[in-house]
Amino acid sequence: MYDYIIGHILVGAFPVETRLPAEMQxxxxxxxxxxVVRQALRRPRTDGILFKQIYRS
Incomplete structure (x- = not known):
């Protein structure tokens, strides 16, 4: 899962500074x-590759 996320970021499938698909997707x-997805997203956040931003309208 980690490799999937990082790989997609590196090839541009998940562009930098955009939102990732929802956990359910x-x-x-x-x-x-x-x-499993939620747990897998913790490592890139810990590594400083991803960050969680809360959007409020």
């Missing part, structure tokens, strides 16, 4: 559960 694409 990633889970469906990869045929995994949403908690």
């Amino acid at each position: 990633l889970a469906e694409r990869l045929s995994v559960s949403r908690p």
